[in-house]
Amino acid sequence: MILVTGATGVTGALVARRLAAHRVPVRLMARDPRRVGADVPRTETVTADYADPPALRRALRGVHAAFLVTNHPTAPHDAHFLGAAAAEGVGHVVKLSAAAVADDTDDLLTRRQREIEEEVRAAPLSWTLLRPRAFMSNTLAWAAGIRAKETVGALYGDAPNTPVDPRDVASVAVRALTRPEHRGKTYTLVGPQTLTARQQTAILGELLGTPVEFRERTRQEETAALARRHPPHVVAALLQRADLQAAGNKRRTGDDLERLTGHRPHSYRDWASDHLHHFSNRPDNQDGHSQDGRNSRDGEDGRQSMTA
Numbered sequence: 001m002i003l004v005t006g007a008t009g010v011t012g013a014l015v016a017r018r019l020a021a022h023r024v025p026v027r028l029m030a031r032d033p034r035r036v037g038a039d040v041p042r043t044e045t046v047t048a049d050y051a052d053p054p055a056l057r058r059a060l061r062g063v064h065a066a067f068l069v070t071n072h073p074t075a076p077h078d079a080h081f082l083g084a085a086a087a088e089g090v091g092h093v094v095k096l097s098a099a100a101v102a103d104d105t106d107d108l109l110t111r112r113q114r115e116i117e118e119e120v121r122a123a124p125l126s127w128t129l130l131r132p133r134a135f136m137s138n139t140l141a142w143a144a145g146i147r148a149k150e151t152v153g154a155l156y157g158d159a160p161n162t163p164v165d166p167r168d169v170a171s172v173a174v175r176a177l178t179r180p181e182h183r184g185k186t187y188t189l190v191g192p193q194t195l196t197a198r199q200q201t202a203i204l205g206e207l208l209g210t211p212v213e214f215r216e217r218t219r220q221e222e223t224a225a226l227a228r229r230h231p232p233h234v235v236a237a238l239l240q241r242a243d244l245q246a247a248g249n250k251r252r253t254g255d256d257l258e259r260l261t262g263h264r265p266h267s268y269r270d271w272a273s274d275h276l277h278h279f280s281n282r283p284d285n286q287d288g289h290s291q292d293g294r295n296s297r298d299g300e301d302g303r304q305s306m307t308a
């Protein structure tokens, strides 16, 4: 049995979809299983919160490998999960970390990711660490603005990044969950191109067949947007990461993805073509879209800043 956490989130759902092809029993973990998409394949669903170690032990009973996604900036969720996994005799954990861990930054979020990686390495089980760059799906945060006003607003329009398709991250996660040769390995997962927010906006405009305006936010505007959703210490960390990107520290490309999956990683154009319906009000963009990704037509402002 493989346990997939974060089943209501981006990567967990994609991992579950790919595991279905492996004919291995899959248990999805969620705080509220009703929020897991009906189209996400599973053998079983279990209710558990990282804050509740006894529930984690029940969730991990009979599990041989687990995919671990956490996103709290300070709570000891990984420690709880790893303790429960060790107690239940789980053999292998694939942990979703972040490429920022190897960056020259000491912001709160990156420091926490580094501590979590240490906890994983110290746990009495085998592990694989996945370090993706910013998910291409973060640009779904722009969808509402594009649908309403054909405009994208973001900080640092010309700051380079190497965004990765979460579907490629999920493909590596599945290999790490099902094949022993990935034990004890750390993989940096970056997309095939260095891109800026302005260039991503232009690609969306081309695909939509209509120009989309990019409006660079001032630091004050970005701070205010982030402060609507995060406490001050998280806002400070996110701005620090954005500054690092503007300084060019996130432009490094790499070949882990291609080497591991045997195919060229999806480009941003690929991802955007498959998710165009989120950005469009036109009925001809609503049909035949890929189910393989985040399905909500969300426009939550500012997700682009949660880069890695």
Ligand SMILES: NC(=O)c1ccc[n+]([C@@H]2O[C@H](COP(=O)([O-])OP(=O)(O)OC[C@H]3O[C@@H](n4cnc5c(N)ncnc54)[C@H](OP(=O)(O)O)[C@@H]3O)[C@@H](O)[C@H]2O)c1
Residues within 6 Å of the ligand: 005, 006, 007, 008, 009, 010, 011, 012, 030, 031, 032, 035, 048, 049, 050, 051, 069, 070, 071, 072, 077, 096, 097, 098, 099, 131, 132, 133, 134, 135, 138, 306, 307, 308
């Ligand atoms: N987005 C990026 O660009 C990016 C890039 C690199 C690395 N990462 C890393 O990827 C991770 C996030 O992955 P994601 O984007 O796939 O996830 P996500 O879409 O942000 O969803 C987070 C998942 O964690 C679950 N969760 C949160 N708190 C929980 C709790 N207390 N107990 C049980 N489950 C809980 C959520 O469940 P609920 O539905 O119950 O809230 C949800 O399923 C983070 O560690 C982030 O640092 C992200």
